[in-house]
Amino acid sequence: MSALFLSSLTLSHFRSHKRAKLDLDGRPVAIYGPNGAGKTNIIEAVSILSPGRGLRRASSQDMTRRPEALGWKVTADLTSINQHHEIETWSEGGASRQTKIDGKAAAQVALGRIGRVLWLIPAMDRLWIEGAEGRRRFLDRATLSFEPSHAETVLTYEKAMRERNRLLKDMVRDAHWYAALERQMADAGAKIHRNRMDALLLLANAQAAAETAFPSALLDLTHADPACDAPDDPNALLAALEGSRQRDMAAGRTLIGPHRADLSAVYAAKDVPAKDCSTGEQKALLISLILANGRALADDFGAPPILLLDEVAAHLDASRRDALYSEITALGAQAFMTGTGPELFEELGEAAQDVYVTDESGVSQVSQT
Ligand SMILES: Nc1ncnc2c1ncn2[C@@H]1O[C@H](COP(=O)(O)OP(=O)(O)OP(=O)(O)O)[C@@H](O)[C@H]1O
Numbered sequence: 192m193s194a195l196f197l198s199s200l201t202l203s204h205f206r207s208h209k210r211a212k213l214d215l216d217g218r219p220v221a222i223y224g225p226n227g228a229g230k231t232n233i234i235e236a237v238s239i240l241s242p243g244r245g246l247r248r249a250s251s252q253d254m255t256r257r258p259e260a261l262g263w264k265v266t267a268d269l270t271s272i273n274q275h276h277e278i279e280t281w282s283e284g285g286a287s288r289q290t291k292i293d294g295k296a297a298a299q300v301a302l303g304r305i306g307r308v309l310w311l312i313p314a315m316d317r318l319w320i321e322g323a324e325g326r327r328r329f330l331d332r333a334t335l336s337f338e339p340s341h342a343e344t345v346l347t348y349e350k351a352m353r354e355r356n357r358l359l360k361d362m363v364r365d366a367h368w369y370a371a372l373e374r375q376m377a378d379a380g381a382k383i384h385r386n387r388m389d390a391l392l393l394l395a396n397a398q399a400a401a402e403t404a405f406p407s408a409l410l411d412l413t414h415a416d417p418a419c420d421a422p423d424d425p426n427a428l429l430a431a432l433e434g435s436r437q438r439d440m441a442a443g444r445t446l447i448g449p450h451r452a453d454l455s456a457v458y459a460a461k462d463v464p465a466k467d468c469s470t471g472e473q474k475a476l477l478i479s480l481i482l483a484n485g486r487a488l489a490d491d492f493g494a495p496p497i498l499l500l501d502e503v504a505a506h507l508d509a510s511r512r513d514a515l516y517s518e519i520t521a522l523g524a525q526a527f528m529t530g531t532g533p534e535l536f537e538e539l540g541e542a543a544q545d546v547y548v549t550d551e552s553g554v555s556q557v558s559q560t
């Protein structure tokens with residue numbers, strides 16, 4: 192049984208759920224029910240037990256159950272290694288969300304220290320084809336899973352960059368206004384780059400060390416701008432930012448730095464870039480990376496992460512599905528998986544716990560067998 196799992200999860204006025212309580216153990220969770228029943232809403236609730244806006248990147252207002260729109264709350268009991276934590280996260284009247292850990296107010300980034308949550312959702316099927324932003328987010332989530340302070344570093348960088356962008360837009364030319372902000376960006380930016388490179392190395396090692404039915408991906412961090420050839424060196428980044436001011440002013444925003452980086456992947460066995468692979472191959476690469484991330488965390492953090500796999504089973508043929516289930520079981524991860532029918536999870540048998548979700552006149556109902 193995994194050493195990182197939710198033993199209970201309660202959703203109050205969260206999306207289609209008025210009140211749902213799940214009692215869980217460390218086994219994978221098979222969530223099934225018809226379209227629109229409220230399955231993805233359950234795993235979205237789990238996703239906000241980690242820092243950030245969750246798997247739909249939604250606002251607090253969107254999560255509030257309508258039509259009441261009273262606000263919402265998600266509570267969970269988390270076992271993390273040998274510690275137990277009670278997590279409460281909620282929003283009242285459309286205000287931004289608040290969090291308590293063990294009864295004490297906590298910043299969202301603190302959630303990243305006690306738990307690890309990773310997800311794969313249908314919207315990521317086009318990750319390798321669409322813009323770099325989604326790939327950066329994917330990489331940063333992996334990075335954060337290894338290095339919880341990455342969340343704060345990214346926030347520091349983005350805050351300084353927003354202020355610098357404001358100066359650029361206002362056509363402020365006085366270097367004095369830029370110095371402190373660029374120093375902050377350079378220090379945080381170099382750290383972001385190093386954290387990401389460390390994460391890529393951990394993922395590469397985890398892929399190399401495992402026998403798996405899923406394909407290996409060769410990952411690399413590429414840069415949209417060659418102006419800085421040592422992105423891990425704060426002084427080089429600082430010099431590049433200073434040197435880029437004129438161009439940035441013309442553009443009205445910062446054109447260099449880790450916010451422009453991209454993640455590239457190659458399907459190793461075929462030597463084909465991920466973006467040129469088939470739909471099924473692209474999905475297999477993502478599954479492979481999530482599993483590698485899980486194995487790396489089992490070593491690095493001491494427990495595999497909580498995995499949220501939305502509609503993953505439906506897109507795999509029976510043999511790939513078997514392989515996925517046996518790897519999840521071997522990993523010992525509490526993987527929340529959704530699908531329309533119980534037959535998708537049949538192979539798991541007693542290795543999984545079932546949650547059946549239905550819609551009863553606009554209210555999601557949850558039952559466990
Ligand atoms: N804020 C909200 N208040 C009330 N209902 C909501 C809210 N947000 C979403 N819903 C509803 O929740 C329902 C269930 O959504 P969810 O995405 O969880 O379904 P699902 O079971 O995953 O379905 P599918 O199998 O189609 O993916 C949808 O009908 C949606 O309209």
Ligand SMILES: [Mg+2]
Nearest residue numbers: 230231501529
């Ligand atoms: Mg869904």
